[in-house]
Amino acid sequence: MEDGSITSIKVIKEIGAGCDEDVIRLLKLCSKWIPATPHPIAKINRAIEQSQRTAFRRK
Template identity: 45%
Template sequence: MKLSIPNFQFKVIPVFLITFLFFAVLPNLSVQAQTEGEDVLMEVDEMPKPKGGYEGWNAYLSQNLKYPEAARERKIEGTVIAIFVVDEKGEVSNVEILRGIGGGCDEEVMRLVKESPKWTPGKKDGEIVKVKMRLPVRFKL
């Protein structure tokens, strides 16, 4: 029995598309990011922790989270993912929404993160460093 391989026609991907994909994906593979001329690490030996640990963070959320009225009316539920930097002093900066759900939930998460108490800073090789964090906040009616 003879196997035949179908005749495929391959299309050549333009060089500029390959270059675009390379540079679009490359920054996401790095463990460091640049923020205002300073290194911000994404992987460290000890990650920053909110005041009181994650139990303290959950208590902070339960006391301060206000489900936006627009989200309630439209029955919006889901997870908002915020990214931000915890500096060497434990202060939060550069808060952004990586994935939002709308209805005012994104703004509420930004407010909560910006107003959060100081965090315990992260450490790399025993030194306190700036760390970029990713934090999910779930909204459920």
């Protein structure tokens, strides 16, 4: 979003045991992102799609 908030969170490969829901919850709690720009006054008007891998270990 233009305000830096994270939207449309989607789990690509589920692992279950509530981990998927917990990752989504944590991502929603993240502070807003500040996008990088090539020039301070430049503005890109498009959505960015990003994938992020998260690893879990069983105790």
